[in-house]
Amino acid sequence: MLNGIGYPLFLHVFSTSHLAHELHGAGLMRKKGAAMKEWAKKFYHSKSWIDTRQAYLISRHYLCERCGEPAKVVHHKKHLSKKNINNPNIALNWDNLEALCQDCHNKEHHAAADTRCYSFDADGNVIAR
Ligand SMILES: [Zn+2]
Numbered sequence: 001m002l003n004g005i006g007y008p009l010f011l012h013v014f015s016t017s018h019l020a021h022e023l024h025g026a027g028l029m030r031k032k033g034a035a036m037k038e039w040a041k042k043f044y045h046s047k048s049w050i051d052t053r054q055a056y057l058i059s060r061h062y063l064c065e066r067c068g069e070p071a072k073v074v075h076h077k078k079h080l081s082k083k084n085i086n087n088p089n090i091a092l093n094w095d096n097l098e099a100l101c102q103d104c105h106n107k108e109h110h111a112a113a114d115t116r117c118y119s120f121d122a123d124g125n126v127i128a129r
């Protein structure tokens with residue numbers, strides 16, 4: 001009898017989280033920190049990006065290039081996409097980078113993406129609001 005209750009409960013939990021995952025993938029779930037795209041995650045965690053980002057921020061004295069506030073984000077002027085993220089001439093090219101504070105970075109992206117429920121963390125990664 002206990003098994004008869006416990007087993008379906010387990011199944012229920014499993015299928016609920018699976019459903020949540022599916023919903024999240026469709027952009028319907030709003031869970032903080034979970035929306036970074038898989039293809040971007042690999043890049044943002046790569047040593048080449050972390051080193052490039054660090055060196056660039058140092059070169060800009062950790063200041064926002066637009067307003068002079070402390071920079072939190074290294075923004076890609078040509079936004080990264082699944083197609084160009086593995087191209088070092090875009091993803092790691094200092095000419096394509098810009099040190100920005102959180103405000104300026106949000107403005108930059110929201111100008112083009114204000115209908116989306118995304119925000120950006122300190123690394124410039126996309127997160128759900
Ligand atoms: Zn700024």
Ligand SMILES: [Zn+2]
Binds near residue numbers: 075108
């Ligand atoms: Zn950006």
